Amino acid sequence: MSSPPKSTTIPHIVKEEVIASGKWLKLEKTTYVDPVGNTRTWETTKRTTRQANAADGVGIIALLKRTLHKDCVVMVKQFRPPMGCCTLEFPAGLIDEGESAETAALRELKEETGYKGEVVGVTPVTCLDPGLSNCTTQIVMVNINGDDLENTNPTQQLEFVEVLLLPLDEFQSKIDDLMKKEKIVVDSKVYIYGMGMSQAFFKPNELRVLKQ
Numbered sequence: 001m002s003s004p005p006k007s008t009t010i011p012h013i014v015k016e017e018v019i020a021s022g023k024w025l026k027l028e029k030t031t032y033v034d035p036v037g038n039t040r041t042w043e044t045t046k047r048t049t050r051q052a053n054a055a056d057g058v059g060i061i062a063l064l065k066r067t068l069h070k071d072c073v074v075m076v077k078q079f080r081p082p083m084g085c086c087t088l089e090f091p092a093g094l095i096d097e098g099e100s101a102e103t104a105a106l107r108e109l110k111e112e113t114g115y116k117g118e119v120v121g122v123t124p125v126t127c128l129d130p131g132l133s134n135c136t137t138q139i140v141m142v143n144i145n146g147d148d149l150e151n152t153n154p155t156q157q158l159e160f161v162e163v164l165l166l167p168l169d170e171f172q173s174k175i176d177d178l179m180k181k182e183k184i185v186v187d188s189k190v191y192i193y194g195m196g197m198s199q200a201f202f203k204p205n206e207l208r209v210l211k212q
């Protein structure tokens with residue numbers, strides 16, 4: 001015998017109480033009503049730095065294009081305190097006050113890698129880890145003319161960030177090689193991009209036979 005259907009409600013936030021706050025982050029107790037009308041709580045982290053009507057930060061998929069070279073994705077390796085080890089990530093950073101995602105992306109790319117790029121696309125605001133935090137990002141696609149004089153000997157402004165160039169057509173396998181060689185954790189956006197690239201390069205027709 002099936003149980004009677006529960007009434008459905010539009011889930012919504014009731015209140016947000018700050019439990020702890022630091023310079024960069026705060027922890028809140030979020031009280032909300034769930035889809036069946038029950039009032040519940042959730043532990044939520046938020047950045048204190050978010051600018052009005054903007055994502056918290058940008059991630060940058062930067063493609064270095066040079067004559068007689070394979071196109072390479074510009075990656076950064078750095079020690080990340082929350083992980084307690086080095087990570088492999090797309091260049092990224094927080095959006096400053098009054099900045100657009102595009103401007104923040106070109107600024108962060110220059111700071112972290114030394115390259116000067118040109119924006120060719122930008123995603124909508126996307127969430128990063130919605131079970132943990134309200135943190136959002138916009139991913140900005142950037143092309144870098146590696147033949148341009150200003151990009152032939154790039155000088156980064158952050159000494160603790162190592163720049164790695166990974167060929168686009170071997171992106172996933174180069175990452176797998178790196179992970180075998182050293183203790184490094186790969187950002188999930190990066191690995192998923194690699195899986196997508198492998199699909200596009202090596203199994204481009206497989207998707208067509210799949211039903212929606």
Ligand SMILES: Nc1nc(=O)[nH]c2c1ncn2[C@H]1C[C@H](O)[C@@H](COP(=O)(O)OP(=O)(O)O)O1
Pocket residue numbers: 024025092093094095
């Ligand atoms: N959660 C954080 N804790 C900190 O102690 N400091 C933090 C946090 N998040 C950002 N920052 C600091 C570190 C940098 O000095 C600035 C700017 O970071 P940005 O380069 O924009 O972003 P990432 O490259 O993603 O660190 O903020």
